[in-house]
Amino acid sequence: MRILVIGAAGTVGRAAVAALGNHHQIIKAGRSSGGVQVDIADSVSIAAMYKKTGTLDAVVCCAGQAHFAPLSRITEEQFLGGLKNKLMGQINLVLMGQGCLSDGGSFTLTSGSLDRYPVRQGSNAATINAALAGFVRAAALDLDRGLRINLVSPTLLDESSARLATLLPGHESIPAARAGLAYVKSVEGGQTGQVYCIG
Amino acid sequence: MRVLIVGAEGTVGKAAAAELGRRHEIIKAGRTSGEVNVDLADESSIHAMFKKLGKLDAVVATAGHVHFGPLATMTGEQFKKGLLDKLLGQINLALVGQHHLNDSGSITLTSGVLDRDPIRQGANAAAVNGALGAFVKSAAIELPRGLRINVVSPGLLEDSVKKYEGFFPGHEPVSSARVGLAFAKSVEGALTGQVIIIA
Numbered sequence: 001m002r003i004l005v006i007g008a009a010g011t012v013g014r015a016a017v018a019a020l021g022n023h024h025q026i027i028k029a030g031r032s033s034g035g036v037q038v039d040i041a042d043s044v045s046i047a048a049m050y051k052k053t054g055t056l057d058a059v060v061c062c063a064g065q066a067h068f069a070p071l072s073r074i075t076e077e078q079f080l081g082g083l084k085n086k087l088m089g090q091i092n093l094v095l096m097g098q099g100c101l102s103d104g105g106s107f108t109l110t111s112g113s114l115d116r117y118p119v120r121q122g123s124n125a126a127t128i129n130a131a132l133a134g135f136v137r138a139a140a141l142d143l144d145r146g147l148r149i150n151l152v153s154p155t156l157l158d159e160s161s162a163r164l165a166t167l168l169p170g171h172e173s174i175p176a177a178r179a180g181l182a183y184v185k186s187v188e189g190g191q192t193g194q195v196y197c198i199g
Numbered sequence: 200m201r202v203l204i205v206g207a208e209g210t211v212g213k214a215a216a217a218e219l220g221r222r223h224e225i226i227k228a229g230r231t232s233g234e235v236n237v238d239l240a241d242e243s244s245i246h247a248m249f250k251k252l253g254k255l256d257a258v259v260a261t262a263g264h265v266h267f268g269p270l271a272t273m274t275g276e277q278f279k280k281g282l283l284d285k286l287l288g289q290i291n292l293a294l295v296g297q298h299h300l301n302d303s304g305s306i307t308l309t310s311g312v313l314d315r316d317p318i319r320q321g322a323n324a325a326a327v328n329g330a331l332g333a334f335v336k337s338a339a340i341e342l343p344r345g346l347r348i349n350v351v352s353p354g355l356l357e358d359s360v361k362k363y364e365g366f367f368p369g370h371e372p373v374s375s376a377r378v379g380l381a382f383a384k385s386v387e388g389a390l391t392g393q394v395i396i397i398a
Contacts, residue, residue, distance in 0.1 A: 043275050071341040072298075076242050076291055083282055091326070092275045115329075118337035126337035127290070127330045130314075131282075134329025138317035142270030193317075 002027065002056050003187060006040065006093065007063030009033040011159045011176050012110060012152075016062055019180030020187065027053055030063070040064060040089030043096065050100045058187045059097050060108045061090050066125035068167070074124065082124040087131050094139060094149065104146040108186040109136060113155035116197065119168050129153065133195045140193030148192035154179035155199035174199040201226065201255045202386060205239065205292060206262025208232040210358045211309055211351075211378060215261055218379030219386060226252060229262070239263070239288030242295065249299040257386045258296040259307045260289045265324040267366070273322065281323040286330050293338065293348060303345035307385040308335060310352045312398065318367055328352065332394045339392030347391035351381040354398045373397050 001024045007013040008028035017026055028034035029049060038049040040063055064086030067078045090109045097107065111129035114122045136151040143149060154174065156164060161173040182196040200223045206212040207227035216225055227233035228248060237248040239262060249255075263285025266277045289308045296306055313321045314329035335350045342348060355363060357372040381395045 071294070071338050072343070074294065076287065076294065079290060079294070080283075080287060083287065087326075087330075088275065088279060088282065091278055095270070095273055095275055095278065098271060114337065115333035118333070118340055120341055123334055123337040123341065126333035127286070130333030131286070131326040131330030134314035134317075134325035134327070135322050138313065138322040138325035139270050141317055141319050142322060144271060 001025070001058055001187070003058040003060060004029060004036075004053050004056050006030070006038060006059070006061045007110075010062055011157055012154065012179055013062035015176035015180030016060055016183040019177065019184050027056075029053075040093060041085045043092050046092050046096050050097055053100065055102055056097075056100055056105065057102050058106045058108065059093060059101065060183055060187065061093050062110050064089050064110065064128075066128050068121045068125065070121050071123050079124055082128055087128045090132060091135060098143070098147065101147055104148070106148040106150070106187055106192075108183055109149070109151045111151055111153045111195075113153060113171070113197070113199065116153070117155075117171065119171075121167065136195065137193050143192070148186075148190070150186040150191060150194045150196065152179060152182040152186065153195055153197045154182070172199065200224070200257055200386070202257040202259060203228060203252060203255050204259045204261060205229070205237060206260060206309075209261055210356050210375070211353060212261035214356070214375035214379040215259055215382040217375070218383050219259070223257075223386075226255075239292055240283055242291055245291055245295045249295060252299070254301050255296075255299055255304065256301050257305045257307065258292060258300065259382055259386065260292050261309045263288050263309070263327075265327050267320050267324065269320050270322050278323050278326075281327055286327045289331065290334060293334075297342060297346060300346055303347070305347040305349070305386055305391075307382055308348070308350040310350050310394070312352065312354045312370070315352070315396070315398075316370070318370075320366065335394070336392045342391070347385075347389070349385040349390055349393045349395055351378065351385065351395045351397065353378045353381065371398070
């Protein structure tokens with residue numbers, strides 16, 4: 001399969017690429033790394049990327065940033081910044097990419113565990129993660145030509161725990177490789193409309 | 200209690216006002232109707248409303264529109280409209296409103312059935328509803344002074360069956376009275392961080 005992986009240089013992206021293995025053609029995309037450059041918060045940039053990548057069998061997105069800040073101080077601008085990046089960015093990848101997928105092709109997006117297990121300062125991330133889940137469940141009903149869509153929702157990764165452990169007290173971390181497997185399930189399997197909670 | 204209802208003239212707003220009005224002082228707000236006018240898409244309009252009203256015991260939001268349309272033709276702009284209106288509008292009300300509530304006061308938002316039980320053309324609604332559920336779950340763990348926050352997620356209302364004919368195949372409609380009770384549960388009860396499902 002020809003698989004576009006956006007955010008391929010990140011911790012989750014690298015795990016997804018590793019798990020998808022050598023038997024696929026992987027096109028890596030990123031903001032400043034990879035074979036194709038894309039800023040998912042900018043729909044013009046997404047359109048330019050799809051023009052370059054041609055017909056694909058799978059689009060995997062492991063990119064997107066939420067805004068972390070205390071509820072008492074988070075501003076509308078900060079909240080909207082997270083929505084535009086991690087939520088609207090991934091949704092635009094689907095809305096604009098439908099025509100680029102071959103029959104039976106798939107989208108796999110990435111959320112995270114903070115809607116299931118919220119933490120202080122995490123209201124923007126929680127909002128985005130659950131929005132992605134709602135989107136995927138409903139979008140699966142509308143996609144035609146056997147196109148599929150799933151969402152990977154990993155918890156804290158071992159690889160990030162040194163940096164994030166104080167923000168997520170008591171959260172058990174998982175190896176990124178476990179999250180990577182979920183992308184294989186989505187891309188090579190037949191499921192659609194699913195949220196894969198890892199950890 | 201002094202209870203502000205934003206969107207009081209809508210179908211859900213009327214249900215909330217009918218039940219809460221039996222026991223509380225209701226202040227009705229709306230974009231063009233009610234005692235106070237407010238545009239939830241405009242933060243300065245929200246600030247002006249709260250300045251006018253003074254301290255409150257409960258803020259209830261029953262306002263917000265989403266975009267309905269097939270995924271295949273949906274644009275990012277259309278999707279964003281729903282995010283800004285129903286999602287960020289209610290979140291704005293909560294972010295500003297938290298500073299105008301008396302101790303132990305409450306915020307009650309409104310989502311809907313489509314994240315739990317999606318329909319065709321409902322991807323925007325599903326994303327917005329799921330996002331609101333996670334927002335209250337996460338915001339609840341940060342609110343100080345005994346402040347509480349919940350979201351009411353009603354099924355298709357009996358009063359809306361005609362308007363949405365054909366869009367909700369097999370969905371069992373719920374009565375306004377039952378939906379009204381959910382708002383009383385949030386405002387008068389002690390729950391916080393909950394999605395109150397009326398199915």
